[in-house]
Every structure is written in C-alpha cells, then in structure tokens.
Amino acid sequence: MELELIAAIEQALRKRGGRVVRGPGDDAAVVRAGGGVAVTSIDTVVEGVHFDLSTHSPADVGHKALASALSDLAAMGASAGEAYVALGVPAGLGVERALELVEAMEALADRTGTTIAGGDVVSAPQLVVTVTVTGWGESEDALVYRDGVRPGDLIGVTGELGGSGAGLLRLQADPGASGPLVERHRRPEPRLDTGRALAAAGVSAMIDVSDGVATDARHLAERSGVEIEIELERLPLTDGVDPELAATAGEDYELLFSAPPERRAEVERAADVSWVGEARRGSGLRLIDAGGEALDLRGFEHA
Amino acid sequence: MELELIAAIEQALRKRGGRVVRGPGDDAAVVRAGGGVAVTSIDTVVEGVHFDLSTHSPADVGHKALASALSDLAAMGASAGEAYVALGVPAGLGVERALELVEAMEALADRTGTTIAGGDVVSAPQLVVTVTVTGWGESEDALVYRDGVRPGDLIGVTGELGGSGAGLLRLQADPGASGPLVERHRRPEPRLDTGRALAAAGVSAMIDVSDGVATDARHLAERSGVEIEIELERLPLTDGVDPELAATAGEDYELLFSAPPERRAEVERAADVSWVGEARRGSGLRLIDAGGEALDLRGFEHA
Numbered sequence: 001m002e003l004e005l006i007a008a009i010e011q012a013l014r015k016r017g018g019r020v021v022r023g024p025g026d027d028a029a030v031v032r033a034g035g036g037v038a039v040t041s042i043d044t045v046v047e048g049v050h051f052d053l054s055t056h057s058p059a060d061v062g063h064k065a066l067a068s069a070l071s072d073l074a075a076m077g078a079s080a081g082e083a084y085v086a087l088g089v090p091a092g093l094g095v096e097r098a099l100e101l102v103e104a105m106e107a108l109a110d111r112t113g114t115t116i117a118g119g120d121v122v123s124a125p126q127l128v129v130t131v132t133v134t135g136w137g138e139s140e141d142a143l144v145y146r147d148g149v150r151p152g153d154l155i156g157v158t159g160e161l162g163g164s165g166a167g168l169l170r171l172q173a174d175p176g177a178s179g180p181l182v183e184r185h186r187r188p189e190p191r192l193d194t195g196r197a198l199a200a201a202g203v204s205a206m207i208d209v210s211d212g213v214a215t216d217a218r219h220l221a222e223r224s225g226v227e228i229e230i231e232l233e234r235l236p237l238t239d240g241v242d243p244e245l246a247a248t249a250g251e252d253y254e255l256l257f258s259a260p261p262e263r264r265a266e267v268e269r270a271a272d273v274s275w276v277g278e279a280r281r282g283s284g285l286r287l288i289d290a291g292g293e294a295l296d297l298r299g300f301e302h303a
Numbered sequence: 304m305e306l307e308l309i310a311a312i313e314q315a316l317r318k319r320g321g322r323v324v325r326g327p328g329d330d331a332a333v334v335r336a337g338g339g340v341a342v343t344s345i346d347t348v349v350e351g352v353h354f355d356l357s358t359h360s361p362a363d364v365g366h367k368a369l370a371s372a373l374s375d376l377a378a379m380g381a382s383a384g385e386a387y388v389a390l391g392v393p394a395g396l397g398v399e400r401a402l403e404l405v406e407a408m409e410a411l412a413d414r415t416g417t418t419i420a421g422g423d424v425v426s427a428p429q430l431v432v433t434v435t436v437t438g439w440g441e442s443e444d445a446l447v448y449r450d451g452v453r454p455g456d457l458i459g460v461t462g463e464l465g466g467s468g469a470g471l472l473r474l475q476a477d478p479g480a481s482g483p484l485v486e487r488h489r490r491p492e493p494r495l496d497t498g499r500a501l502a503a504a505g506v507s508a509m510i511d512v513s514d515g516v517a518t519d520a521r522h523l524a525e526r527s528g529v530e531i532e533i534e535l536e537r538l539p540l541t542d543g544v545d546p547e548l549a550a551t552a553g554e555d556y557e558l559l560f561s562a563p564p565e566r567r568a569e570v571e572r573a574a575d576v577s578w579v580g581e582a583r584r585g586s587g588l589r590l591i592d593a594g595g596e597a598l599d600l601r602g603f604e605h606a
Contacts, residue, residue, distance in 0.1 A: 021340065021443045025526070026450075027378040027510060028344035028436075030443055033336035037324065040420070041331035042435055044389040046427045075330040086347040086433045117343070124349045125429065130389045132345055132435040133331075140324045140333055147329075207330060223328070 077199025088124025165249020227282030380502025391427025465544030468552020530585030
C-alpha cells in the first residue's frame, strides 16, 4: 500500500517557482537557495488529538496541516517555498482517501505558489501528518519576529476572529454540521500575501493567531518584554461570535501584529486591519472588557 | 507537560555553524542561505512500527531518527545543516525520557555540525518522531544523485554490511541483548564526511544503504536505466554475518555508489571502499553467488 501510495503521490505533485531542482524520488530534495534567508517551520497533527475523521475528511486534514504550517511563514513576512510532508497512514484508511489528503494539500500549494518537494509515507496506528515548510526572504532584516513590539506601538489584527472556534463548537455539537463557520474551521487560509504586505509596511512584530488572540498576544508581550493591552470590544468579530470566544478560541490563522503609530496609515493601505490595543512598558497581557475592567481569561485559554 | 518539555528542549539546544539567525521560539526558524543549494529530507518513525521501547531507549530512538535523516544528506554529498524535529509524545513517557531523546539527538548534532533549529511537541498515543534535515551544497552539480550510474561504471560500498541486521536479529531473540552488533543497530552513524569526499572524488551516483544493498542497488539501477550486477562474495561483511543477510538486511547506513573506472584510484584515496560489482546496459539488479549463479533474493528483501 505504501509503494502504491507513494507512486500516486509523486504523480499528483507539480513543481512551482523555478527553485526546485530535484523533488521526490532521490535521497533528498534539492532547492536553489538564492542569496537570502530560508525560513522553516514544522508542525504535526495527530488523529484523535488534533482532529477526528468523523468531523474532518482526509482532505480537510491535509489542507489544514499545510495551511497552519504556511501560516507560520505568513507571520514572518516570508514568501512560501517548499513543503515536505510525512504521512503516518493507518491500514484502514486506504490509498484513495490518503491520496485525497495529498490532493487537497496540492490544491492549496498551487494557490500559494508552494512546491511539495519531498515526503515520507509510513504505517501508523492512526493518521499522523507532519508538514515542514520552507519559505524565503531577501534578508533577515526583511522578516518580522515576535520580539519586536516596543512601548507605544499600536496592536492590530487582520480579518475577523472567532469563526473557527464557533465552527468547532458546532461540529462538537453535531458532527454533520455545515456552513461558513464550519468551513472556516476546516479550511483556514494562510495570510501569506497579507503577511508580506504588512512586513513591507513596517510592522514591528507579528504572530499568527493559532492559539487565540489572548494567548498569542501574551507570546508577543513575553518575547518583546512589554505589556500589551487589548480591548475586547475592538476585536473584529465573525458574525454571531461573542468577544470572549473570539479572544480565546484558536485556529483563525489571522495575523496579530504591532506597529509604531507613524506606520499606521501605511499599514492600513497594506491590508484590512483592526486596531485592537496598545503596547506599553510592563509585562504580560491586559484584556479590557466593555466596562473598562481588566479580565482574566486564562481559564478559557486552555479550554 | 508539553510546555515544560518545550522549555527543557530549548535549554538543551545549541546553535552551530553560524548560519542560524533564529532558532526555536518564533513562528519559524531563520537560516542564512548563502548562494548554493538547500538539500532537504524528511523521515518519520513510529513506535510499534519502526521501533519498540522494549529494545530501544528513547535516546536510541532520537539518535537513530536524526542519523537516518542525516544519512540521506550524506548520500547526496551535502554538508549537514539544520534539523527540525516534531515529537508526538505519549502521556506515559514523561518529560525526563522525552528529554533524553532530544539530548541524544543533540549529541549527534554536535558531532556532525548540525543545528536543531526548530521543532514541534504534541501529544500522541505512541511515540512518533519526525525529523526534517536541511543540508547545503555549493551547487546542484556538486551533489550526487541516484540516476547517474552509466554502463561500465564500477559499483562500490563503504564500510561493512550486515551488522545492523544481525543486531536486530539478536534483539528480536533477546530484548536484553547487547554487544557491538546491537550497538550498530541502535546507534548508526551517518557517513557525512565520507559522502562529501566521495562526491569530490567524482562518484557518478550514490544512495545510503537503508533498505539493504540489494534493494538500494535496484533503486540506483531503476533510476539510472542500467543493469547493476553485484557479486555476493565481494560484499564487505561484518564479522559473523553471512552474505545473504548482508545483502538484504537494512539500516547499515553505509554508502552505495557508482564510479567510472578512471575514477577508481581517486575514490580509493577518498574513503575505505569495497568494489562489489559493475553496471552495464540493461535493467534491474543481478546478484551473483559464489558459484557464479544469479540469485533472486526478492523474497528476503521485504522480510
């Protein structure tokens, strides 16, 4: 089954962008590096831990695994490059459904200019998908890190928040649920173009919203050595989502960033953003509710 | 447990080689690419499929997962660069044993000049280790591929064969077995220096012996469109191993290569090699026994 699947996967993959000299089939893939920097992230998802095949098709799993890895590149302001995919495939899944997983990845790769340049296929007791993505940047200074927030910076976020979390709640109540919130949960889109545009516009720090704005803002604050204050009522909400869910539910894969006030107009020209707070001297996160009171949502964050 | 483990892992890792701008802790790692090519391979091992914790310690598993990935770079003639490690950790393993796994990887990384530049830690029902390694080469032409064997080329192999397979048989008979064969199985060494030296000496194709010489020679023959003949009695045997086992057991992680006859002396100066056969027009593999008869060991190869 593995050999048949590997052959079918190699048939399904295409090279993009002119960088890949050798794709699957040799000991390793070979990619022209150019003169800049390689930006690399690895992510694993495990059936029964991160997803369930009763609510996610193999194609959903493949899409989401690649999307969440590419989202890390978006948060650095890097361009997508290559993906390397390791699949642990349970005996019961079958070649056809495993191939659907890869084809959904390949469709997203096509839309984002990514080449799936290598992989590994092994047996496993449950479906395990590991994706390593490498993106490329002109120089280390052209990228955006988590530790660049400065006191006085404005805090912004792209898109709308809470849709993925609301979709997950629907699926947990009814595995047959459908609709835009469920789609948002199953098929997140990495904000690669937006990430590059924000980097060029001069944002000072950036992270993707994978764990929820509250947790991800705390990561920015801790890495940067500042306090970040976010007002719940300024969060851009997906229709029908309340602010607490929008702040604490993860997997929206929007971009949370900081910018010096003098970059505000340039950032607004680069992307659709909402300004949700400010950074100041201090440490950690302050979440402010509609009445101006500080909230402690830590209990929610790891729910 | 995951957060504690991640913090301990970040403490255990060191940067090497001056290429890594940002290691773990941000959305992605950043590596200076220089002007050449990036060479990347991904490998996954799953508890119960590829190893058993009754015969392999977590440290053995970590060592071997990184070693087998680096061996793919050796087979390309590339220099080691960065490793990215995704761990699926079962609840019962504990932080300490998971950290032993990473520390064994880090020790091998140190010996080979590799930087473990990023990773992911998740829960899983059993131990799953995925390693992506990126090495670097001056240009695509300085690397060695599987498809370069030409009719008339000599076939050579480094080191000794069969030790890992013999060690595995001992462990299967007695999980408490020890000695050099068992060590050879548990702690293979990637032949990075040898791979680079052979590439510089002008070998025409190369592959690492992960599936056994017979299977790996067939890969070279199929990718190159030639027939490869190998004489069993010319195989360099680990003490106490018979030729059939040496030809069919995997995981020796030696290097199998082809070279034009005029490169013979240069190859012999570059590394300790044994000449085990020749390539000619045709297809597939011919294995010749001591009496000069062709053998069909396919039944053994997937044992």
